[in-house]
Amino acid sequence: MIKKLINRLLGKDDSDDSPEPLATQPNVIGQATHGIDPGLISRNAVRVTDTLQQAGYQAFIVGGAVRDLLLGVAPKDFDVATSATPEQVQRLFRRARIIGRRFQIVHVQFGNEIIEVSTFRAQVDAQDSEKIGAHRPKRGELDRKTHVTDQSGRVLRDNVWGTQKEDAARRDFTVNAMYYDPATQTVHDYHHGWEDIRARVMRMIGDPTTRYREDPVRMLRVVRFAAKLEFSIDPATRAPIEALAPLIDNVPAARLFDEMLKLLLCGHAWPCVQRLRTEGLHHGLLPLLDVVLEQPMGEKFVALALTNTDTRIRAGKPVSPGFLFAALLWHLVLEKWRAYQTSGEYPIPALHLAMNDVLDAQTEKLAIQRRFTADMKDIWGLQSRLEKRVGRTPFRLLEHPRFRAGYDFLLLRCESGELPPELGQWWTDFIAGDNAARESLLAHSSTGAAPAKRRRRPRRPRNKGDASENAAEPVSSVQRDTGSSS
Ligand code: ATP
Ligand code: MG
DSSP states (O other), X not given: OHHHHHHHHTTOOOOTTOSSOTTTSOXXXXXXXXXXXXXXXXXXXXXXXXXXXXXXXXXXXXXXXXXXXXXXXXXXXXXXXXXXXXXXXXXXXXXXXXXXXXXXXXXXXXXXXXXXXXXXXXXXXXXXXXXXXXXXXXXXXXXXXXXXXXXXXXXXXXXXXXXXXXXXXXXXBGGGOEEEETTXXXXXXXXXXXXXXXXXXXXXXXXXXXXXXXXXXXXXXXXXXXXXXXXXXXXXXXXXHHHXXXXXGGSOHHHHHHHHHHHHTSSOHHHXXXXXXXXXOSTTTSTTHHHHHHSHXXXXXXXXXXXXXXXXXXXXXXXXXXXXXXXXXXXXXXXXXXXXXXXXXXXXXXXXXXXXXXXXXXXXXXXXXXXXXXXXXXXXXXXXXHHOOOTTHHHHHHTSTTHHHHHHHHHHHHHTTSSOHHHHHHHHHHHHSOHHHHHHHHHTOHHXXXXXXXXXXXXXXXXXXXXXXXXXXXXXXXXXXXXXXX
16 A cells, blocks of 8 residues: 555556456556646646545546547547536536536536536446336426436436446546546556557447447547547447448437537548548438549548648637538539529529528438528528629629638639639639739639620529529529639
8 A cells, every 4th residue: 555655656657566456446557657748737627626636526537638648639628527416516616507417517617618527427237227217207307306316315317426437437438438637647547548548549348339329429439539549440349330330310410410510620520531431430420421422523522621621620720610511512512503504593593492402401310500501501602603703793792701711612612623723813813902903803804704695594483582582693604514714
């Protein structure tokens, strides 16, 4: 015991002389071994663990933050796990809010930073679930009975409070199940996560098939982490994915959307999407994305859009999810836009009809939130207007609130080979130029000089509000099949 204490004070790894098997006692890794840079740790997270520990509770930084710290990467956020219940946590902090119903957690706020504090939970096995089922409140009772307890006082919901060891076992991957104690600078590891970090491998805790069935989102998570961290996936963890991939269909759309956002905004979106394809997981995510990716032009466009996004994210620049989804679905819009024009529709209404068709097909599976679909429509809607450079339209477009996003999107289209590069360059010059330069660019823009022939408008019921919004605009001179005529 004394030897252990001295080892810890010296920061030595005392795991080797641990008398207990790892399943019962964690491997405790000292600072000298794990080498975590204290400079990467949020002071607020340490404040939270200190306060909880001083009040007599166990408290650790946990999950992805520990994983990232062990990899020498600054974590994007910090989670804390504790033996204190949410109410006990809340009493200790001035700005703390209990959130969630199914999984209660506490958000402790310090300025802009939120530290998420969760109570150690235990995995509920099937037998326990049935027992709990008998106690579970009916719908409508949920709000009043947030805490349903058994005889021993454990909280019974979908989860029960548990020990640190139980908490570790219900986490998904070994590298996500480590606990860091800032006071002793030690990492507590129950599932050989430290070895897997060093071997750079994603490994499921427990039986992978059972764990994917419990929560199919774990299939997306393993792909995201493997692509983001450049880890391999342990063969046993990978093997069941192909057969279980259809279970993704049972995941509620809102949760799927959240997971898609995490994937697209993790700074490694393009490798993630490629990996989803390798694992056969892309089918259920964005319906028809597989179709897009199978066309060379579509794939090139998505690859460009996602790599640009990844570069921006890694440079700490903001990205717009609306822009990303607009890019992912653009080639479907394009295909339908062309089809509507072939059937005689004017370019602008044709574009709006195509946009509506594509969005209708997506929203059922993936609950793309309204604020994002509004952005997507703006960005797509600007495309036909950016292609024509006549009259005062380019000046008006400069004032459009989404002009920048629409222009960036146009540049992607040029870069992918869909439109001639001159069109993007024209806009770049137009933006940079003074008034005289802009007038001269307009004068030399052949789109202004040679408007295309009007096509005959077919008869059709006018029931799409969006399509009529821009229908009064002059007809674009751009022939879709040949790109811009500049
Ligand atoms: P990120 O860098 O994306 O935040 P993370 O590992 O922190 O990665 P979170 O979604 O923030 O991921 O979850 C925090 C921790 O909660 C995880 O590290 C893992 O231990 C646990 N966890 C999250 N989702 C699941 C899940 N679906 N099943 C089991 N454990 C999970
Ligand atoms: Mg996290």
